[in-house]
Amino acid sequence: MPFVTEEHEEIRRSVRDFVEKEVKPIANDLDRRNEEIPESVLRKMAELGYFGVIFPPEQGGLGLDYIAMAIVTEELSRGWLSVGSVMTRNLITGTLIAANGTDEQKKRLLPKIARGEVMTAAAFTEPDSGSDTASFKTRAVRQGDGYLIKGSKMWCTLANRANILTVMTRTDPDVSKRHKGLSLILFEKTPGNEFAPPHLTGSPIPTIGYHGMKSFALQFDDAFAPATNLLGGVEGRGFYQLMASYESARIQTAARGVGVAQAAFETATKYAKQRTQFGQPIGEFQVIRHKLAHMAVEIEAARQLAYFAASRKDTGKRCDYEAGLAKVFAAEMAERVTREAMQIHGGYGYSMEFEAQRFWRDARVLSIFEGTSEIQLEVIGRRIMERAE
Numbered sequence: 099m100p101f102v103t104e105e106h107e108e109i110r111r112s113v114r115d116f117v118e119k120e121v122k123p124i125a126n127d128l129d130r131r132n133e134e135i136p137e138s139v140l141r142k143m144a145e146l147g148y149f150g151v152i153f154p155p156e157q158g159g160l161g162l163d164y165i166a167m168a169i170v171t172e173e174l175s176r177g178w179l180s181v182g183s184v185m186t187r188n189l190i191t192g193t194l195i196a197a198n199g200t201d202e203q204k205k206r207l208l209p210k211i212a213r214g215e216v217m218t219a220a221a222f223t224e225p226d227s228g229s230d231t232a233s234f235k236t237r238a239v240r241q242g243d244g245y246l247i248k249g250s251k252m253w254c255t256l257a258n259r260a261n262i263l264t265v266m267t268r269t270d271p272d273v274s275k276r277h278k279g280l281s282l283i284l285f286e287k288t289p290g291n292e293f294a295p296p297h298l299t300g301s302p303i304p305t306i307g308y309h310g311m312k313s314f315a316l317q318f319d320d321a322f323a324p325a326t327n328l329l330g331g332v333e334g335r336g337f338y339q340l341m342a343s344y345e346s347a348r349i350q351t352a353a354r355g356v357g358v359a360q361a362a363f364e365t366a367t368k369y370a371k372q373r374t375q376f377g378q379p380i381g382e383f384q385v386i387r388h389k390l391a392h393m394a395v396e397i398e399a400a401r402q403l404a405y406f407a408a409s410r411k412d413t414g415k416r417c418d419y420e421a422g423l424a425k426v427f428a429a430e431m432a433e434r435v436t437r438e439a440m441q442i443h444g445g446y447g448y449s450m451e452f453e454a455q456r457f458w459r460d461a462r463v464l465s466i467f468e469g470t471s472e473i474q475l476e477v478i479g480r481r482i483m484e485r486a487e
Contacts, residue, residue, distance in 0.1 A: 101165055101405040109166055113173035116146065121177030129309045129456050134259075135180055143181075144214025148174070149188045152346075153196065158209030164346070164408035168353040172401070175357025179460040180310025182354050184217075186347060186468075187256055191218035191264045193346050194282065198330040198339045207262070207284065217289070219260035221251040221316060222340070233276065236318065238267035238283055244325050245269070245283060247318040253467075257300055257314040258291045265318075266340065269333040277337035282329040285321065297321040307459030344469060345417050348425040351468040352404040355428035355461070359397045362432075362439035362457040366390065369443055369454075386442060393435045400428040419481040426474035429464035436461040 120139055128135070143149065151167045153159025160166075167189075175182025192211045195203050210216045227233045236249025247267055257263060263285040270279030287293065293300045298321045300314040329339060367390055370381030380386050407420035436458040440447030447454040465471040 101402075101409045102169075106165055106169055109162070110169050110173055112146075113148075113170050114176075116142070117173055117177035117181075121174070121181050125178035125181075125310075126453050126456060129178070129307075130450055132309045134312065135178075135184060135310045139181065140184065140214065140217075143174075143185070147213075149185050149214035150192070150212030151185075152189070153192060153208065153212040157196065157204070158212035164349060164411040165405055167346075168349060168404050168408045171350050171353040172357040172360070172404075175354040176361045177357075178310060179308060179354060179358050182357055183308075184256065184311060186350055186354075187218045187220060187260070188212070188214065189350060190220050190343055190347055191262060191284070193343050194264065194329060194339055195284075197342065198282075198335070200326075200331045202326060203284065203329070211262075216261035217256060217259050218262040218264060219254050219256045221254045221257070221263045221265040221285070223251065223253045225250050225252050225315075234266055234268060234280060235273070236265065236267050237271070238265075238269050238281065238323070240269070240325070241322075245323050245328070246320040247283065247285065247323060248320055249318055251316040251318070253303065253313050254300070254316050255313040256311045257316060258293070258302075258312060259289050260287065261289055262286055263316075264329075265323075266336055269328075269336075278334055280336040281333045282336040282339055283323050284327040284329060285323045286327065294321070306462070307456070308463045345411060345421045347468045348421040348474075349404060349407045349411060349417075351464060352400065352407065352421070352424035352428035355425075355432035355464045356397060356401045356404055358457055358461050358464070359393070359400070359428075359432040359435040362436040362454065362461075363390070363393045363397055365453050365457070366393070366439035366442040369446075373444075380442070389438050389442060393438055396431045396435055400424070400431045403427055418477055422469075422474045422477040422481075425468065426465075426471050426478070429461075430471060432461035432464050433458075 120142060147160040148170055150159030151162050151170055154161045171182050188211050195208050224234055238245040238247050265283045265285050267281055267283055268279050269281040272279060297319050300316045302312045302314055370386050371379050373380045403424040407417055407424040410417040410420045440454045440458050443454045446452050
């Protein structure tokens with residue numbers, strides 16, 4: 099793997115050791131009971147620096163590159179997708195602040211986010227608007243030294259445990275301005291399932307998978323945020339700030355897909371060696387070997403795409419094309435690989451007692467969040483046409 103150094107492999111070994119000891123023993127049981135990631139696991143992740151992998155030491159991070167971030171994400175997701183995903187929220191908010199925040203925001207918030215001392219959640223999507231970010235309706239009205247936020251948000255994962263909600267709002271009431279009237283506000287709150295009624299309420303959204311973190315529907319009813327929490331201190335820049343941050347998030351999502359698929363592949367391979375039919379392990383049958391071979395090819399292809407996108411990001415150059423390639427392929431690859439892992443398990447693959455079904459349920463969400471596959475293809479297609487002579 100040309101992008102990966104021995105230092106990267108040492109990081110992989112370290113994260114894998116953490117996953118084997120702290121995550122894999124509890125993942126299936128907690129998923130089955132739809133319980134959240136234990137606080138002890140989050141604290142250990144913070145101690146190990148996982149929330150601040152890409153942020154420099156002066157900002158509370160480890161100062162590593164995006165390839166290291168992809169490897170950490172991949173290995174955590176191999177244990178449980180939710181554990182690999184919990185750091186996504188701090189990555190999004192942290193990169194937004196690092197690239198766009200005021201000096202005060204960077205100094206006050208970024209080190210705590212990078213060290214995992216505070217958790218964040220993204221409040222972007224709305225009941226009637228997902229991919230069409232420019233159509234968001236949640237309002238932030240200036241009043242005195244702050245803003246009153248009013249509106250609804252959907253799919254705000256980890257909102258209950260978050261100290262900061264990164265909220266996309268419309269600060270310009272003229273909806274015809276679409277994306278030019280949007281701003282991001284860092285809404286600070288106390289973690290807890292009660293939120294801050296009556297000004298902020300939330301209700302969990304039941305999901306078929308991706309357990310370990312709850313996603314919430316939020317209602318802001320004149321919830322107050324100080325003007326100093328307007329990202330960058332200037333209204334109307336939120337859409338552009340968010341779009342630029344998606345490169346990092348999509349690279350990380352590609353790595354999450356690789357991790358889930360790798361877990362499914364390893365489980366299926368082990369089962370194929372142990373399960374005996376017609377007097378021999380099922381792995382001795384060509385049809386099963388070929389399934390495993392196809393799975394291995396797809397996983398490695400997705401892994402290399404993710405590392406390639408990460409290496410491009412490390413150069414500081416625009417990489418929405420490379421991130422899109424990695425995200426769309428890895429997300430859809432994970433669905434295919436986890437389905438085949440279930441098929442190799444036969445009836446046991448459909449049992450909640452075996453891990454195979456968990457990987458399949460978790461993988462299904464990857465082609466939806468952080469930009470659907472359809473949006474990724476549009477990004478890729480536009481870039482292709484831009485480059486064409």
